[in-house]
Amino acid sequence: MIPDLLQIPLRDPTVYDELSADGVTPRPHWAGFVESLQAIGSEELAKRWERAERRIRENGVTYNIYGDPLGAKRPWRIDLLPLLISAEEWRSIEAGIIQRARLLNLLLEDLYGSQRLLADGCLPAALLFANPEFLRPLAGVRVPRQTYLHLLAVDLARSPDGNWWVIADRTQAPSGAGYALENRTIVGDALPDLFRIANVQRLAPFFRAQRDALINLAGCDNPRIVLLTPGPFNETYFEHSYLARYLGFTLVEGADLTVRERRVYLKTVEGLQQVDVILRRVDDSFCDPLELRADSFLGVAGLVEAIAAGNVKVANALGSGLIETAAIMPFLPGLSRHLLGESLKLTSVATWWCGQDYELDWVLHHLDGVVIKPAFPSRGMEPVFGAALGKAGKEQLANQLRSRPYEYVAQEQVALSSAPVWDSGHLYSRSVVLRTYVLNTGTAWTAMPGGLVRVAGSDGPVVSMQQGGHSKDAWVLWDGPIDTFSMLPPRNQPIELRGANPDLPSRAADNLFWLGRYAERSENIARLLRALITRVRRAGEAELGCLVRLHSCFDSRHSKLPKKRRPTAMELEQELISLMSDAGRPDSLASNLAEVYRVGGTVRERLSADMTRLIGQLTEAVHVEEYMLFVEYSAVLTGCLELLSAFSGMERENITRGSGWLFMSLGRRLERAMYSARQLREITTPLAESEWPLLEYLLEVADSAMTYRSRYFTTLQPVAVLDVLMADETNPRSLDFQLNHLADLYQKLPRHMPDDLRTMRHAAALLRSFDLRAIHYPLPGAAEPEGNSDERSRLARSLRELEYLLPSWSNNLSNTYFSHARTFPITIGE
């Protein structure tokens, strides 16, 4: 034994230890694993884990925590060490959770159907009638194949005697399966050899079964299946987009859907497309503002009507949250005998529903030994630990219980088992809860082998991701053959922006368009900044004037430069630093990269894994350290530009040319056309000889210095620069190139507007009509010739008009393709 690996401080002898019965010898199914771990050594493990953590950050695996200052960017926390479960033990867990899923499904079927259980006295009617999650509009609505539960999550805890107990059921929209999958990918990659040797049951077959189950649920050929998410602010949004991509479904928000003729339609850039199945991650009562919660912005008005008409299937069925309460637990053994004719295999943790006289009385006499929880979780009450209350507090709690007893349950506190957690070379012992999943395939039930292990934050007994705990992978060590089916496409395979599903929701098109714009805008800012930063320190008085003119191309409303006089080099330098890294300025590079990250996150399921990783790297790309020297900034910018170029390269090479790509490219071209017009206008303004270096800067910003030199062997001439940056149709950075491409891309869009196409073609033609040879710039030192300024000022005016035209053209595009995704429904008559 290497002592530093199996040093587990704070071991509590009163709880079950997953790793070892005596604190010294590993349990049999851990032995091989511990041995291999020691063979790798803690130094190597540390290295591997560093790589894994970087990957988590770059993959953008997040779990949003309400009120957390890191907000949507909080990285998901995983532990290197999986929880190991032996084959024998898993078989008994599996049988238990599958039985439970069958039972809960039958329970829902009865409560939303005949309600015989109430008439037969098997379940107190108050549990149904007082329950705000009992959705009356869904009562009596037929559910195909009685699939109320498509997926069930069961939280298990192991008590000191080694038995697993159910501590909670998640019945309406269970979360975490996607995180379990991501955990597997990360941990499997960090410990590949151990994973292989241990003969671990794979997760992919479970997800394949889930996809097939949803296709079967549709009951039609080529069904359109969507995953309904509350949106990027939901704590598990990462998982929604991850699963949507993995399963090949379109990720949608409520505003992407509409009900017409009692059918659900997806608003896509190609028009309305009927939806057959909704895999939802929106809570029950939020799904339809017309018949359920009128104040919900997350649902689809008329969804219940469409369900009642049998025109759409929802998984899990709406209303399943009814039994997502500990209050049903005491009745499950009886219900199991009544409905299944079997005794319940997995016991729930001891629970008393206070809606019965005897139970209420018992609870009132044993407040010290129980946790009081709401019987109906949506009432939003925090659990109260009876033992933690003083005399007055207990009295108050007792009154509360007496006045409305059916609203409370009491539960015994479980002493959670502990498992080893790896942190900087040491092992610690932490409480764990295992969340397991059961899937209804329509004809059978199947369990995910393993699940999501949630780990308590410190030494505390409360396990909650919302409160900042972390998670583990769970390995079921199998004794039979393994199904090694994989759903993941090879890493470098081109990704269709449309996904496996050909639909591009209007909202996704909107976000892709802006992803293109922000990426391109960031690139322009970085190029301008680099041109300025490399020069500002050594600029003479004349050159400083040129740099100030170049800075004016930012058109910044947030500029910190003095307006009345020429800024000093020091002031310009401060302004440049602020433009680079001040996240409070909307025009800074940092802000724009943050937008790339934000918008990228909303279309994550449409980007390749490598593109997502690049976006993750970009957020840290302009991190300026206190100790950094000014001259180092240009290296930082170069690094940032490399990432941006890699991103645009992947955009060109790794994405198929569907509508999604068209919108992203339109965004990029539009943005480039806008700043290109702005920069060219600087050249059409008369330049004094001393200002000619500006030409060189602009060529550099447009990455066209080489093009220029290969074409004109002369020194810099304004007209020649105009030729390269404006008129050269072969230069991918020229304005002409942007306008032509905008028109070509736009023409390929479904339902494009002929007027808008004409406008863009016309703008391109107008630009071409200028005879650059007719524009004469005065040679340095020579007097300005009469009359020639006319052609130049005409060009300046056209560029100025173009600067107005492009944003309004962009607005038209938005109105045609995105606006209905931005309109929020209003509830009336409430």
Place this chain on the structure above:
Amino acid sequence: MTYRIVHKTTYKYKYPVSVGNHVACLTPRSLPHHRCLRNELHISPSPATRNDRLDYFGNQLSFFTVQEPHKRLVVEARSEVRIDDPRPWPKDSPPWEEAVRSLPEEQSAEFLEAYQFIFESPRIRPGPPFASYAAQSFTPRRPLAEALLDLTARLHGDFRFDSKATNVRTPPEEVFRKRRGVCQDFAHLQIACLRSLNLAARYVSGYLRSYRASGRPRLVGSDVSHAWVSVYCPGAGWLDVDPTNNLVPSQNHVTLAWGRDYGDVSPLRGVILGGRDHTLKVAVDVEPIDA
């Protein structure tokens, strides 16, 4: 007595509404002494789809979608209802505690149906202040029907009708504090009182024929929707009381629908895209067509 009822709702929007999904609860219920003879819904612009369905409480709901852009939505329900002599008010009724005790214990269909109305609902949360107000009428062992009339009379005496004091979202707690409101508020408040004692009480939406001084023509369209309360009394069934007018509904009350509170039976609601600001006008006309 037969009534012809016209209930017209007009929404005017500031901007065009592109799509409106609506649900109307405007079909009078048929009961042993209360027959709905005719009911039509006229909707303008005409909806692309319309479908009727019974809700959990047995009320008829009409779902419709208007898909053409519109700045005005008119929904006019025309009904005819015949009301025969209703059941007489019970002479005897069990002590109210009897109802409280038996409701959770019996599992017959009738009791289960009633039992669901003792619990909190989205707009009515029972509580100690309501319980102590009700307790002055519901004294120990007092017959339920008698106590109910007493509570109705007290509410009528203690609260003032004031159409400006509250709105459609005002919670019963606030009505209780302000001591004023409209029929919907009084119905919610009385239900809160009854449920606080663990009695089963439901919200009834309907119409009231208005009396006019003789010689003056009836004002057409000046009436509005009405609301009152129904309480379950074992042995006697559901007993209706109207706290706004301190009376027992008989031939002058037309029952439209019932539910746990206003939210279950609001006459017309919808979710619209576009429109933004809107104005709402409701006109109800209840005209007797024979004597």
